Amino acid sequence: MFVQLLRAVYVPQNVYCIHVDEKAPKKYKTVVQSLVNCFENIFISSKREKMAYTGFRRLQADINCMRDLVHSKFQWNYVINLCGQDFPIKTNKEIIHIRSKWKDKNITPGVIQPPSIKSKTSQSHLEFSPEGDIYVSPNAGFKVEPPHNLTIYFGSAYYVLTRKFVEFVLTDIRAKDMLQWSQDIHGPERHYWVTLNRLKDAPGSTPNAGWEGNIRAVKWRNKEGTVHEGCKGHYVQDTCVYGPGDLPWIIQSPSLFANQFDSTEPLVVSCLERWHRLRVLGQAEGPVEAHWHFQRESHFNTELNH
Template sequence: MVTGGCKKGLVSSRTTMLQLEGTKCSFLFCLGICILLCSVIYLRTRTHAGPHAQSGPLSCRAFSPYCQTFLPSTTDETQWQHRDCKVESEAGLLEHVSGQVLDCPQLLRDLHFITSSLSREEEDYPLAFILTVHKELALFIRLLRAIYAPHNVYCIHVDVKALPEYRAAVEHVVGCLPNAFLSSRSETVTYAGFSRLQADINCMRDLVKSPVAWRKVINLCGQDFPVKSNLELVRYMQSKEWRDRNMTPGVKQPPVMKHRTEFHHREVMGSHVVQWGKDQKKPPPHGLEVYFGTAYYALTRPFVDYVLENQVARDLLKWSRDTFSPDEHYWVTLNHIKGVPGSDLDGGWDGAIRAIKWKDQEGTAHFGCKGRYVRDICIYGLEDLQWIINKNSMFANKFESGNFPVALDCLELWHRNKVLQQASVPIEPSWLLIAMGNGIVSTSSPSNATAGL
């Protein structure tokens, strides 16, 4: 029989054990909460690393020492490292950009977009851009962030033949930018075909509806990269020479080019253009004289209105549907009509639109391509950069991520360095593309932004 004293002792022991169990559970619960909080703080610290963050994972390739030719000198022991590892791998970039949970502010920081206007002068002269792309997401993002400013407006035409995951990734990035949008109508763009011209027209129809009061529109392809900063573009557009004029370099159509518009041509959709029959086309409408020039331009807003609304422009567009590479005659021909807004009747090849190395211009305009030629156009290599920088055109063409990627690395670094040097606002840490080898980046003011580059 258990006595009353023993019963009291048993109850007391059980109470003590229960208290110990409760204390143990409370301790383990608190420990779990502490571990969780520490983990969250650690991850947030790594994600939102500030100006003294380490330079990034070792998989990021170092910049070539050749870049130092164009950038502020550093000690021999210092090595520049990419902070931009997310655009190193196309697959990794697709995965990062196309995540189901989209945190736009973080994505723009990760991709180093400059999200503030850098000067009042640029704000007062907004530009419009048309980008026609279909592949190489990394190249597209690097181009877009290089030309991006929150006061401009951007129309992105994604080719119908682009892969669905590519289009989805572009939509994600563009969806994070309030002043950028995808063209409301997409074309299956064919090299040298009318579809390339139509893609620009589609974007123009969208741009004129934009609330941004843009002053001039510039067209780009996915293999372009800027040489001038946005501030320099604004000043160039407002210079005495170009303030009220369109920039469409070109001349009267040479005899060697007449076959392009004298005979009917047909697009093999998404592939190439072929001459269709031997019958000659009717002469151009309204007695227009055909000119030949580049497909690239900088056009005033009144000229764009003329293109979209005037019957002469519409008739020429219709006539051009079965010509070869109509974007190389359409803009420049309209720009040589007297009385057209911003027309430039005697411009010739004036206008520093593009730095391009054509194979047939070796020994005259340049001394050879240091990369390789594709369709007689140079895909730039590292040793072409000095020529590009000295030429100081608005943009350079062409670059490829799979061929000579270091050339674009250096040009991009040089361009971002120039952009930040010209800024009249404080520099955000995420705007920097590189870190020094010791991980220290200085960003306290525009005047010392160079130290972080």
């Protein structure tokens, strides 16, 4: 799935920072490194985190890659984050076009945190990782108020951020203190970016923005019957892992990417990858070489018994 995702989003004029879970098997890390070594514009994050589904270490992994990207030799204008269960439903050309409509603004969908979410940032939470590690909060019980009297927002863990905003995140004292404060709140990746992007003096900020942005197409269980007509695959932690029956809904979405996919439904990614490749080749401005097309595969085997 990693190879399919990288293959779909790769273009030579972009730069890619790959974060590999520190808990991943050594063999997996070696294979990814071997693949990355083939490309000048792809590198592995210099600092790896032991990842969990949600939590501070997921947020820290983004920060680690941003720091590497800022200090890399490559020039770039904005950054988009992906996870291993994402897949693009817009081509690179389409993403650039959609991004241009926002001009020099960041895209961080979200709103002032609703009452149902506020309790998750007003108390310290333990962070659990898949391997059983527990992050022990430095602030037992109720947390202190947010630093610098910040108004906390709730939104998407996914974003499109300008380079100037990334540099702001890495250097501004409010951003640093907000990162420190976020270490023991629930789902900090869903609060951090959107909160900082609502600061009026932050580069590319959108103080009055809401949920607009269409970065991810996700089928949440609690949106069944309103945003979508049900998950055709199966739910994991209230998020739909797409099945083949979800493909029509996915490709009609205005979002840049869809989430989530996993290896239990391999046909979904294979079909989506072929659909995406055809769109890429159809938008090519130069001659298309034959080997850029995926080979046709037959799913029927004939067995003759004599």
